[in-house]
Amino acid sequence: MTNNGRARTLFEKVWDAHTVRDQSEDSPAVLYIDLHLVHEVTSPQAFSMLRERGLRVRRPDLTIGTMDHSTPTTPRNELGIIPVADAMAAKQLDTFTRNCEDYGIPMYALGDEHQGIVHVIGPEKGLTQPGMTIVCGDSHTSTHGAFGALAFGIGTSEVGHVLATQTLLQNKPKTMAVNVEGKLEEGVTAKDIILAIIARIGIGGGTGYVFEYRGEAIRDLSMEGRMTVCNMSIEGGARAGMVAPDDTTFEYISGRKHAPSGAEWDAALANWRRLPTDDEAVYDQEITLRADELIPMITYGTNPGMGMPITAAVPVPDDERDYNKKVALDKALAYMDLQPGQQLLGKPIDVVFIGSCTNSRISDLRQAAQFIAGRQVAESVRMMVVPGSQQVKRQAESEGLDDVFRAAGAEWREAGCSMCIAMNGDQLEPGQYAVSTSNRNFEGRQGKGGRTFLASPLTAAASAVAGVVSDPRAML
């Protein structure tokens, strides 16, 4: 499909279809937003602003709320209620409930059968669809790009803009094709692909760009795998990451609660099939990775770009030519209490966290459960399994995955962000080491003084069983 005869990328097609006003010398483009996801942490000040100015929410019917960040994931009490012990969190949740009620926004409260991490519930309810613009006051909104949507995180002021006007001022980003060619070996997963990409380009490498993930290895991924990849686009500095919709996408959406049906489905499908990038379209930049050369990845440092193949040794700061990078590496290794040149394989760990909007979907849990079945979590390790949503939790329980995890000695918890962000009671103790399936290993991210190794659910499960950082391929 061309527009005025011009070949366009997936990104450009979605962008063009949503510009209320084009970008000019004087002002950024005005972009219409098809779906606005809100949660309790980044919205209160936006609602206060609406109140101060006497504004309404323009389109509550394009807005949905869920509680996820500051919610506890401790098991329910005998009344079936998840108790909130933290007074500030309780106030934040109450404020959110009141704001959604006052403005007519549908919302899934803590414990509701639909509640879950904002980036898990959008896709599972069929709200996330190809060609849409989707925003949320949360940087991992990039997750939804797996469906060929343009989805990105915004700040709280912008949350207010979208609530009031359903539009945003945006400067047009550049495009980068990220080609992942070839096939993945057994034991290597979507998480390893994205950790390898970020290790290659660095955490600022995608600043100003929207990624489009392409190539055989991306096409071969399930929707959940594609979400894992797109989720961490922001860790490469990109606002958004996209994958062209295909039959895998359409099959995933079909039959979900908010998916079109009947004649509307046929019409939507015809539109969606026109979204993929035209053959002659050009990207501002292009990089290529070989999937068949990848092995499981792990991070050793304090940002997601500090990652390496799991069999590699921690880099040596003195080998680093760039002074700034040497200083950063020194600082990271000091925080992580690791030695230059040290192997991570065999490093004792204290906690394994399986969860977060990166890796808490049913396929992640199945993969971890399959590995854990018939094995035991090492005595020295606390393993937490936190489903991304109540729906994922029910599905997992119907398959008996919770029993598998419990039998192995792992904790099976309620849905939420949990130890990904450590603002809800789930956190590392100072000095502890964790292998985590989440997306950020910043200093203190999982609890003050805590140390995070980011990895795939398989690597996390293997490490939980062995009690040390482990290569899952050796144990499959």
Add this chain to the structure above:
Amino acid sequence: MEKLTHIQGTIVAIPVNDIDTDQIIPARFLKVTDKEGLGKAAFCDWRYLDDGSTPNPDFILNDPAYGGASVLIAGNNFGCGSSREHAPWALIGAGFKAVISTEFADIFRNNALKNGLLPIIVDEETQQQLFSLAEEDPSTAVSVDVDAQRLTLPDGRQIQFPLDGFSKHCLLNGVDQLGYLLNLDNEVGAFEARNPQRVETTA
């Protein structure tokens, strides 16, 4: 938002690359429902020792000589990570009016500009020079002319920095972007009439 036309102030350097928003304000401080008091939490985990209350004597912002600094010089790629607008709120609360770096993460930059905190992009040489100046003399001051997009160093050297016209207009006039968007009500209505909605969350 207040008008921001000029900044004149002393500088303080945190010469660390990739300072993420979890360092600028750790997540446990995000349970607030307003913007007040976040200045105290800025760089909290670097600012205090492990007990969380004893000031870390090695952290530059605890050095009284730099107490009044209003311009922060940071390492490359400042503000990466989470979209939390609490990061610029905390920096403003801690007395900063501008941050200088070689590169800013997209969302942080957007958030900062919306709150009148000026992100100033300079080249590495200037950044290094500012690091040295700040370290040598805590009374080192710089001045910024927002309209001219010009940073003036103590030696008189003037450096141009990029700033998009729209953000500049908003800073200089103290207007926020919401007013602009609200004025487009008719255009937005016309867009909605042409484009059927994709989903209905209330259904």
